Amino acid sequence: MGLLTFSLNVTLDGCFDHQEGIADDETHAFFTRLMDESGAMLWGRVTYEMMESHWPAVARGEVDAPPALREWAIKLEAKPKYVVSSTRTDFPWTNSHLIAGDLRAGVQRLKDATPAGVLLGSGKLAAKLDRLDLIDEYKFLVHPRIAGHGPTLYQGGLPGTRRLELISATPLRSGPVAMHYRRSADPTSVPAREDAAALVPFATGVQRVVEGQQPVDQHAGDHAHGRHGDQRDEAGHADLLVAGQPAAAGGVDDAVAVALETGHQAASLAAFLTLATARSRFRRDRWSMNSTPSR
Template sequence: MRTVTFGINSSLDGYCDHTIFNPSEEVHDYFTSMMNDVDLIFFGRIMYQLMFPYWADVARNQSGTDDENRFAQRLTAIDRVVISRSLDNVEDHTRIVRSNPAQELLKLKQQPGKKILVDSVSLLPQFLSVGLIDEFHLVVHPIIVGKGRQLLNGGSLQEKLNLKLVDTTVFNSGCVALHYLKQ
């Protein structure tokens, strides 16, 4: 059975709005390296629209810094599933799923392959409630923002989830990458 991993950037106070961060080269390289073990990314519509076509354009034109270009190349080379009832058009290597995201993820988890990366804050509570997330990669940035999208809204989990810290990386930028496994 495949491993399902959840990876995201977060502020110290738990906000996950990608527009508030300015990732360093080390952070881009961390996520690029993490994706070497991934052959499918599972997006919600909002995160998909935030990530694409921006990173697809960077990959195509090599218009970012070296680390951004490497990240964009890796991200766009991986097959993707996006959960959406409203999207009509998606980038190459992307399939739209209209309903039952947890059922779809469970089906994909049971197929052979590398890891599946979940990149959706809105789908996280549903996936956690049915035990689909096996590991977490959280990069905490040294910033307090006080508003925006939180990793989990109050009351979105029925039971606490115990995790085991397996790796910590401290970056020169002050960011800390935390790698946890579900116990």
């Protein structure tokens, strides 16, 4: 079975608009080499039609193009090209094939039949295939650009974080960096969504306590990986507990770290930001309390 490799030009802020980025002989040579190493190309209909409208004419010599682009176009003509579409059935471009019906089954059959691997070049299709756990490797050409607009990678989200292993990082002379990642073999690399969901109410509770919206409850209850409540020093000041660790002034960072390391790797961004807000306000309130002159 061949690997499915997702490869795309992308800016630092994740934009894959084909008009952004650097186009030169070196970047074109990078993608030509990837195509040479793969047994087939895979696109969504929109990307396919964009390629179809330009490259066949370049390959036929009807459009002036530098040698690197002409080489790409000629090789692309001969390469098997697969298209995922539910609205189009006719694909006259040389060596074009339709994948219709069940997406998972169709792409898995393509992988099984292509030992040299399949090169995926559509951002929106990649998000769908990643949700089906079909992508094995990622080879991005990251350009030194901040586009400030879309389309961006994975706009629709994923069911969990993808942990990747870095295989190589190769800078090009003009500034882009060729990044090669592989899906991590660690079975715990994709966090469980229920763990993240469990942390959100706790994070919200921390924020409410810090903001004074509810009193600190010494018996706030147990969490999956530790008790979250408070402890009081001899002066009666309450210190938050996060995963059983005291979150005294200056210690919330450590307590949050402990919470994450003891089973909350799946903390959602919302929960993390809530904790960060609580940390900042907690420090401010503690500083204000400790700096008030005694009467």
